[in-house]
Amino acid sequence: MSTFAVHNTVIEQIHKFRKLCLWRGADLNARQRPKVAWVDVCKSKSEGGLGVIHLKTQNEALLLKHLEILQQRGYPMGGPHLGKLL
Numbered sequence: 001m002s003t004f005a006v007h008n009t010v011i012e013q014i015h016k017f018r019k020l021c022l023w024r025g026a027d028l029n030a031r032q033r034p035k036v037a038w039v040d041v042c043k044s045k046s047e048g049g050l051g052v053i054h055l056k057t058q059n060e061a062l063l064l065k066h067l068e069i070l071q072q073r074g075y076p077m078g079g080p081h082l083g084k085l086l
Contacts, residue, residue: 003066011055018052 019038024030043049 003063005063006055006059008056011059014055022052 045051
């Protein structure tokens, strides 16, 4: 996930599975309403959430970290080399 941008539909599907797993647990047929909003679950633990990280944000951060490493090693950040690296 740190080298390639994950497509939005893949992120949405993983996000959906994480939500269902958290709310339903082992019972796949459970239809009970969640006790906490997903937005609150995604808050950091210090803010009262569970610290679940948003995948799109994490993927973008890891891509930027990868580009920073390439820049530190002397690869240019544009021009003809960028297409070969990505």
